[in-house]
Amino acid sequence: MSNDMRRTAAAMRFQATCLAGGLLLAAAAGGADYMKDFDFLAKSVAGRAAALKAKKIDWPAVCARLKPRFQSCASDKEHIANVMELLAALGDSHTGVLAPKTGWDGLPSKWDGLFGGGLWFGWERGRVMLRGVMPGHALGKTLPPGSALIEIAGEPAWLVLEREKRRITRHQGSSSDHSLFSSMGNRLLPFGERQSLELTFLAPDLKPRKATAPRWGPGGKAFYPHTVQLPEGLEPKTGAVSVLLDLPWSGKIGYLRITGSMDEATQAAFSAALDALKGMEALLLDCRGMGGGSDLPAWSMAGRFFTKNTPNGQGRMLTPAGSWQFDGPIVMLQDETEVSSAETFTWAMSETERVVSVGRPTGGWGIIPAVMELPSGLATLRLGVNNRPTPIRGVRTEGAGWPPDIEIPYGPVFCARADPAREVATEVLRVLHAGFPRRDVAKTYAALFAGDIEGFRKAAAKFGKKLAGWSPDTLAKLVGEDLKTTCALDLALAAGGTTDLPDAVHALARIEKLAAAAKNAGLSAERGALAKAAEKLKQEAAAQEEFLKITDAAFAADAKAAAAFRQRHGKTLIGQYAKTKLWK
Structure with missing residues (x-):
C-alpha cells in the first residue's frame, strides 16, 4: 500500500469515527450551534488574533474555505476537528483547542504513526542529523552519530518530513519548523502501521549507510536526551535537579537543570536545587527542554540571580528573590525545545546580560494567548492575542526564537559528541570563572563558531595567561573540522546525496550561511x-518552492496548476519527480 493510500485509508477511518461519535453523542450541539462557533471564531480571530499580517494570513480566505465544513458537519467530534483546523491556519503554537468535551480519542494527533526507533535527531534548516543511538541498539555499531538522514522507506527524507509537517499542522498550529522538528527529535519517524522502517543515511565519510529501524529502541523505549545531557551519575527529577561538579580547575562549579514548566511547583523545586549549591563559585544553568506556563514564576526564578533591582524593560524590574542570590558567573544552556514562558526566563537572563548563553535558538512561541470557550460549550481554546516583543531590546521572537550568544551547530563532528553544548559551555564558564568580562568572552566564542578560527586563537591568547594548562587549540580544531565536514556534507546533499531529489530550498539556505563561515575561516x-553549488541550486529551489505552494498535504495539485508547473519547471529534478512518482 502506498503512502497516499495509507493516508486515504486513515482519513476514511477518521470520518467513520466522526460519524460514530455523532451517533453516540445524544447531546450533539447540532448544525446551528456549529455555525455559532464558526461565527464566533471568525470574528474573534479577525478582531483579536496577533500577527495575521506578519504571518501573511488571508483570514477571510481561510474562513471561506472551511465554512462549508462547519455547515455540513455531522457530529461533535467532526466539529472539534474543524475547529482545530480553522485555528491551526494561524500558524501559532499557542493557538488551538485545549479541552474538547468529546475527549481526544478519535481526533487528529501530532503523534499519529510516529515512533523513534531508539534514535535521536537534530534539525538544522532541513538537514536531519543523527545525534544519538540508544545503548544496546543493534544499529549502535554500524550507524555513527553525525550522519544525515536522506531517505525514509525509499523516499527523500525531506519530502517525507514535509508530508508529516503538513499532516500535523493541518490541525495543530506551529510557530516554527525548528521548534516542531526538535519536539519530535526522539519520535520523528513515520512508521504508520509498519513495525520496521528502511532508512538511508549519508555518513560523515560521505558514504551511504542503510539501516532498518524498529519502532522502538531496546526495551521498547525511545531515546531520551537527558541520558546524555545530564552529568554522569545525576538522575532526573521533577522540576529541577542540581549537583556540584568536581572539575580539574575547581571543585565548586554548580550544575542546575530545570526540568519542569514555569509554575509554582517548578519554582519550588528550582529554589531547592539552587539552595543545594550554596557556596558554588560558578554555575552551568541548563534550561534545555524547560516548559512554558506563567511569566510570574519565570521572573521570580530569574530573581535568584540578581542582588539588586534590575531594569527589565517597559518600566519593570527584576527583583531579588529567595533568602540569598547567586551573583557569580553563569553560562546558560538553551535549545529549540525551550518555549513560551520558558523563553521569558531566557530573555530575563540574556537581555540583562546576566549570562553567556550557549546552544540553539529557542522555539519561538512569542505570542501570548487568551483562553476562551466556544459558544456551544464543546471546547475551551487558546487564541494568540499579543505578539509581544522582548522587554528590553524589543525583539519579536515569534517564529524565530531567541538566539544564544554562542550557537552550536548540528554538524557531523559536534553531533558525534555526547553533549557538545555542555562541553563548550563548560569551557566558556572556566574563562568567566577566571574573571574575564562577559561581553569579551561571548564575542570571542561567537566569532569562533562563525568561522573566525584564527581570530579566536589570537583573541583567546589572553585567556591562557590566567588559565593554567588551557589552550584555545582544542576547541578551535574541533570547530575547524566540523566546518570542513559540514561543507563537504552539504555539498553532497546539494547534489542529491544518494537520492534523486535534493532539498534545494533548505540546501541553498544552509550553503549561503556556510559560505560566510568558510570565508571567515579562510x-x-x-x-x-x-x-558554484548555490548557483546550480537556484533554479531547482525556485521550482521546489512553487511545487510546495501549489500542492496539498499529499502533494497533489489541480490539473491547471500542475500543467502550468510542468510548463515552467518540467526539466527540473522536482518537475521530473512530480511527473514520474507523484502525479502519475
Whole structure:
C-alpha cells in the first residue's frame, strides 16, 4: 500500500469515527450551534488574533474555505476537528483547542504513526542529523552519530518530513519548523502501521549507510536526551535537579537543570536545587527542554540571580528573590525545545546580560494567548492575542526564537559528541570563572563558531595567561573540522546525496550561511565549491518552492496548476519527480 493510500485509508477511518461519535453523542450541539462557533471564531480571530499580517494570513480566505465544513458537519467530534483546523491556519503554537468535551480519542494527533526507533535527531534548516543511538541498539555499531538522514522507506527524507509537517499542522498550529522538528527529535519517524522502517543515511565519510529501524529502541523505549545531557551519575527529577561538579580547575562549579514548566511547583523545586549549591563559585544553568506556563514564576526564578533591582524593560524590574542570590558567573544552556514562558526566563537572563548563553535558538512561541470557550460549550481554546516583543531590546521572537550568544551547530563532528553544548559551555564558564568580562568572552566564542578560527586563537591568547594548562587549540580544531565536514556534507546533499531529489530550498539556505563561515575561516576551496553549488541550486529551489505552494498535504495539485508547473519547471529534478512518482 502506498503512502497516499495509507493516508486515504486513515482519513476514511477518521470520518467513520466522526460519524460514530455523532451517533453516540445524544447531546450533539447540532448544525446551528456549529455555525455559532464558526461565527464566533471568525470574528474573534479577525478582531483579536496577533500577527495575521506578519504571518501573511488571508483570514477571510481561510474562513471561506472551511465554512462549508462547519455547515455540513455531522457530529461533535467532526466539529472539534474543524475547529482545530480553522485555528491551526494561524500558524501559532499557542493557538488551538485545549479541552474538547468529546475527549481526544478519535481526533487528529501530532503523534499519529510516529515512533523513534531508539534514535535521536537534530534539525538544522532541513538537514536531519543523527545525534544519538540508544545503548544496546543493534544499529549502535554500524550507524555513527553525525550522519544525515536522506531517505525514509525509499523516499527523500525531506519530502517525507514535509508530508508529516503538513499532516500535523493541518490541525495543530506551529510557530516554527525548528521548534516542531526538535519536539519530535526522539519520535520523528513515520512508521504508520509498519513495525520496521528502511532508512538511508549519508555518513560523515560521505558514504551511504542503510539501516532498518524498529519502532522502538531496546526495551521498547525511545531515546531520551537527558541520558546524555545530564552529568554522569545525576538522575532526573521533577522540576529541577542540581549537583556540584568536581572539575580539574575547581571543585565548586554548580550544575542546575530545570526540568519542569514555569509554575509554582517548578519554582519550588528550582529554589531547592539552587539552595543545594550554596557556596558554588560558578554555575552551568541548563534550561534545555524547560516548559512554558506563567511569566510570574519565570521572573521570580530569574530573581535568584540578581542582588539588586534590575531594569527589565517597559518600566519593570527584576527583583531579588529567595533568602540569598547567586551573583557569580553563569553560562546558560538553551535549545529549540525551550518555549513560551520558558523563553521569558531566557530573555530575563540574556537581555540583562546576566549570562553567556550557549546552544540553539529557542522555539519561538512569542505570542501570548487568551483562553476562551466556544459558544456551544464543546471546547475551551487558546487564541494568540499579543505578539509581544522582548522587554528590553524589543525583539519579536515569534517564529524565530531567541538566539544564544554562542550557537552550536548540528554538524557531523559536534553531533558525534555526547553533549557538545555542555562541553563548550563548560569551557566558556572556566574563562568567566577566571574573571574575564562577559561581553569579551561571548564575542570571542561567537566569532569562533562563525568561522573566525584564527581570530579566536589570537583573541583567546589572553585567556591562557590566567588559565593554567588551557589552550584555545582544542576547541578551535574541533570547530575547524566540523566546518570542513559540514561543507563537504552539504555539498553532497546539494547534489542529491544518494537520492534523486535534493532539498534545494533548505540546501541553498544552509550553503549561503556556510559560505560566510568558510570565508571567515579562510577555506577558499570550500567557499568556491559552495558558491558554484548555490548557483546550480537556484533554479531547482525556485521550482521546489512553487511545487510546495501549489500542492496539498499529499502533494497533489489541480490539473491547471500542475500543467502550468510542468510548463515552467518540467526539466527540473522536482518537475521530473512530480511527473514520474507523484502525479502519475
